[in-house]
Amino acid sequence: MCRSFPTTLRGAGREWFTRLPTSSIDNFEQLSSAFLRHFVGRQHPKRPVDHLLTIKQGERETLRSYVKCFTQETLDADDADDKVQLTTFKAGLKSREFVVSLAKNPPRTMAEMLLKAQKYMNAEDALATIVDEERPKKEGRKEGRQT
Structure with a gap:
């Protein structure tokens, strides 16, 4: 099994195997333990679902963020x-505004929620563009009045 094991590996697994020191593995149990220690130890455990309750939109955070x-x-x-x-x-x-919209017409799925959110994000972007375009005009007017 130790001889056929490397034929099943690709990418990082194959690279890990080729870097093992010569004669450092005596049997398949050692090989599988070393493999698991190296790769499984790097995985992050899933968080419990109630962790999602800790995610809050900041006061000045955009809906997109x-x-x-x-x-x-x-x-x-x-x-x-x-x-x-x-x-x-x-x-x-x-x-x-978004919460009011959701109360009026609640989405039934997360996909529907994200679609509604996308519409609001597009509106936020459009309003930000208008505000950005108006700023230089207002500043230009102030300068014109001062002369």
Whole structure:
């Protein structure tokens, strides 16, 4: 089994195997233990689902930033189903307009929630663009009045 094991490896596993010192493994049990210690020890355990309740949108945090953070954290959560994700996502929101919209027409799935969030993120981006375009005009007007 020790001789056929390397034929099943690719990438990092094969590289690890080829770097083992010559005659450092005497049997398959040692080989499998060494392999598990090297690769399984690097894995991060999944977080409990209730960890999602700790994710809150900051007072000045954009919806886009919150969605990005929340979706990343759901990947690390253990078995977070749609209902749990919906509940914890809404619990962490600070955006009043978005919360009102969700109350009027609640999404049934996380996919629907993310679609609604995308529309609000697009609106935030459009408003930010308008504000950015108006700033230089206002500053130009002030300078014109002072001369």
